[in-house]
Amino acid sequence: MARIINSPTKYIQGRGELQNLGKYINSLGNSFLVIADQFVLNFTKETIEQSFSDQESTLTFETFRGECSKQEVNRLQTIAKEKQIDVIVGVGGGKTLDTAKAVAFYSKLPVVIVPTIASTDAPCSALSVLYTEEGVFDEYLILPKNPDIVLVDTQIVANAPARLLAAGIGDALATYVEARACYEANATPMAGGTITKAAIALAELCQNILFEDGIKAFLAVEQNIVTKAVENIVEANTYLSGIGFESGGLAAAHAIHNGFTVIDDTHHLYHGEKVAFGVITQLVLENRSTEEIQKYIAFCTELGLPVTLEDMGITEDIEPKIRKVAEAACQEGETIYNMPFPVTPDDVYAAIISADILGRKYK
Template identity: 35%
Template sequence: MIIFGSPSRYVQGAGALNQIGAELARLGGSVALLVDPVMNEKYGAGIRAACESAGLTPQILIFSGECTDPEISRLLAAVDGPNKPEIVAAIGGGKCIDAGKAMSHQLGARVVTVPSIASTDAPTSHIYVVYDDDHRLVAVRKLARNPELVIVDTAVIVAAPRQLFLAGIGDAIGKIHEVTCCADAGGKNMFGGTSAWTAVALAKSCHEIVLAHARDALAALDRGEVTPAFERMVEATVLMSGLAFESGGLSVAHSMTRGLSALVPWSHQMHGMQIAYANVVQMRLQGATEDAIDRFAGFCHDIGLPVTLADLGDRAPTEDEVTILADMTMTSPHIGHLPAPITSRDIAEAIDWVETRFKAAQ
C-alpha cells in the first residue's frame, strides 16, 4: 500500500518570518513558541510583534541547545497547567525543531517548524531524534502526522554559515539514489508503506535542481543575497528532499550513518556531509557505472562536499574501522533497499574502492 505524507502548509520566501503571527492565527488554538537563543536574540522582538499584531499571546520558551529527555521534560513542565498549548512552534536549528516535535508529541499538540538553517530536510518530516547529554543518539521517534505548517524565511537562511547550507545540499543530492533504490526493491518508506512514485519524481527533480543551481546558490549565500537560484535550492533541500525521503524511503547512504556517527573523527561531521560521502559508496553498491560515480563524486568535490572518508575526517580509515563501519551499516532497517542483497564484506569492499579511486581528489 502506498503512503504519502507531507506538511499541511509550506511557506517560503524572504521575510516569511514576519508572517508567523498570521500563519499561526489561521490555524487556531493556543500557541507555545520554542525559540533557540540565537534566533531569539536576532529575531525575537519581530516574532513577538508579528504574533501580537495577529492577536496572539503565545507562551515563549527558550531552548537549551540539546534535545534530550531531561530537556523535553523541562519544557513540558514549563507549559504544564490548565491552558496547555494546542500548537507548538519550534523556531531554530535541527535540535530545537526536534525538541518542539517531542513536546507536541507528548502534549498531543500540532507542531509548526520554522528552521533557521537549511542543513537537513527534517523540518517537513514527522520524525525527530533524541540524544543524551554527550550527543549520542538515544532514539528516533515518530509523530502521528507531519508538521501542520513549515515556515522557511530565506533571508534568515542566507545569513547562516555556509557549511550548514552546504550540508543541506549534501543531504539532498543523493536522495535520487536512495529513493529510487528503495522503490525498485519494493522497500518500505518512513510511514511503513510502499514507496510513492510521486516521491521518486520529487527525488529526481531535487537532484536536477541541485546540479543546476548549487553553485549559483552558494555564490548568492557568499554575497548574502537571496536570488531565484537560492530560493530554488532551499526548496529542493528542505521541501522536495524531505517529501522524497519520507514517502520514498531510504537505503545504504542513511544506513551508513549508524557507523559514521559512532566512529571518531567522522562522528564529528554534520549529517549532510556524512550522507554526501555515503552516497558515493551506495552508488558503487547499487551497480552504478564508474563514469556515473565519477560524475557524481566530481560534482560533490567541486562544490566542497566530501567523497571519501579521508575527505570527511581528514584521515584515511584503518582496516578495523572499515570493518566496524560496514558491520554497523548492516544493522539498519534500510539496508535491504537495493537491487540485490549485500553483505558487510560488500560494503567494506565498496568503501575501500571509493578511498582508492578518489584519493587523488583529496
Template identity: 40%
Template sequence: MTSSLEVFPGEITHAAIVELAERARGFGADMVVGLGGGKALDTAKGVALKIGARSVSVPTIASNDGPASAAIAIYDEHHIMQDILHLPRNPELVLADTQVIANAPVRFLRAGIGDAISKKFEAEACAAAGATTLLGTPASLTGLMAADACYRIIRQHAVGAVRAVERKQVNEDLEALVEATVLLSTLSFENGGLSLAHALARGFSYLDRARGTLHGDHVAYGLLVQLVMENRSEHFISELCAFYREVGLPTRLAEFGLEQPTAGEIRELAEKSMVSPSAARFAPPVNADQLEVAILKVEAITTAQT
C-alpha cells in the same frame, strides 16, 4: 494569544523532550513552534507529539529536510541516534525565510544539499528492493517523481545558491534550492524511502574523530558508497564527485577529520551502518564486509582525483 519561550537544551534526547513537554503542558500550549536548526526543530516536534499539540517549523538554516518532515530523530547525549518518532501529520506550517538562511554559515546549506541529493537514488533503491518507507508504506510513484525533481533542481541550482550564500545574498538559485532541500526532499523520503546513504550516516555518528560533522555531509559520502554497491560506473561516481567538490561537499573520509583512517575506523563505520534499518532497504541484501569494501573503493576513487 499568549506565548512562552523555551531555550533548546543542546541535544534532542527523550529526557529533553519530556522536560520541555511538561513545561508546555503546564503553560497550556496548543501549538509548538520550533525556531532554529534541525535538532531544535525536531525537539519542538517531539514536544508537540508528546502533548498532542500542533507543530510549526521556522528553520534558520537549511542543513536537512527536518523542518517539513513528520519524522523526529532522537539521539543520546553523545549524538548517537536512538530512535525515530513520527508526528501524526506533518507540521502545519514551515516558514523558511531565505534571507535568514543566506545569513547562516554556508556549510549548513552544503549539508542540506548532501542530505537531499541522495533521495533520488535512495527512493529508487527502496522501490527496487520492494522495501517500505519509514511510514511503513511502499515507495510510491509520487515519492519517486519528487526525488527525481529534487535531484534535477539541485544539479541545476546548487552551485549558484552556494555562491549567493557565500555573499550572504538571496537569488533565484537559492529560492529553488531551498524548495528542493526542505520540501521536495521530505516528500521524497517520506513517500519513496531511505536506503544505504542514510545507513552510512548512522554509522558516522559512532566515529569519535568525526564528531561535530554534519548529517548531510555524512549522507553525501554515504551516497558514494551506495553507488559503488549499485555497481555504478567509476565515470558516473567521478562526475558526481566533481559536482560535490564544486559545491563543497566531502568526498573523502579525511574531510570528516579522519586523516589516514585506520582499518578499525573503516570497519566500525561499516558495522555501525548495518545498525540502521535503512541498510535493509537495498537489494540484494548487504553486509558489513561488502560495505567495508565499498568504502575502500570510494576512498580509492576520490583519492586518485585529488
C-alpha cells in the same frame, strides 16, 4: 498494498516571511511555546514577537539545549504542560525542529516548523531523529502526521553560513539515490505502503534542481543574497527532499551516516556532510557507472562536501574505525536493508574504502 505519500499541511517559503508568522499560525491556538537555541533567538525573537503584535496570544520562549534526546524532549514536554501551551513552534536547525516535533507529538499538540537554515530535509517530515546526550544516533521516532505548517524565510537562510546550505544539498543528494534503491527493492518507506510515482518524481526533481542550481545558490549565499537559484535550492533541500525521503524511502546512505556517528572523528561534521559521503558509498555499493559516481564526487568537491575519509576527519586507525562504522550501519532495523540486494558489514566496509580511493583519485 496502498500507495502513500506524506506532506505537511501547508508549506510557506519566501524572503521576509518570518514577519508574517503570527498571521499564518494564529488559527492553531492562543498559547505558543517557541523552542530555539540562544543563537537563533538572538536574531528571530523580536521579529516573532512583532508578528503577533496585533493578536491576543501568549508567547513562551524556551532555549533548546543542543541535542534531540529523550531527556530534552521530556524536559520541554513538561514545560508545555505547565504553561498550558496550545501550539509548539520550533525555530532553528534540524535537531531543534526534530525536538519540537517530538514534544508536539507527546503533548498531542499542533506543531509549526520554522527552519533558519536549509541544511537538512527534517522540516517537512513526520519523523524525529533521536540521539543520545552524547550525540550518538539512538532511534527514529515515526510520527503520525507531518507538521501543520512549515515556514521558511529565505533571507534568514541566506544569512547563514554557506557551508550549511552545502550540507543541506549533501543531505538532499541522497533523496533520489535512496528512493531509487527503495523503489527497485519494493521497500516500504517511512510513510508506509508502497512508493508512489509522485514520490519518485519529486525525488528526481530534487536531484535535477541540485545539479542545476546548487553551485549558483552556494555562491549567492556566500554573499548573503537571495536569488532564484537560492529559492530553488531551499525548496529542494527542505520540501522536495523532505517528501522524497519520507515517501520514497531511506536506504544505505543514511544508514552509513548513522554508522559514522559512532566514532568521534566525524562529530565536527554536519548531518548532510556525512550523508554526502554516504551517497557516494551507496553508489559504490550498487556498482553504479563510473560516470555517475564521478558526477557526484565532482559536485560534492565543488561544494566542499567530503569525498574522502581524510575529508571526514578520519586519518588514523582507519580499518578498526571503518569496521565499527560498517557494523553500526548494518544494525538490526537500519535502512540499509531497504537496498535491493543483501548487504553485510563486509560489503559496507569495502564500499567505504573504495569510495575513499575514488575520492582521492578525483582530488
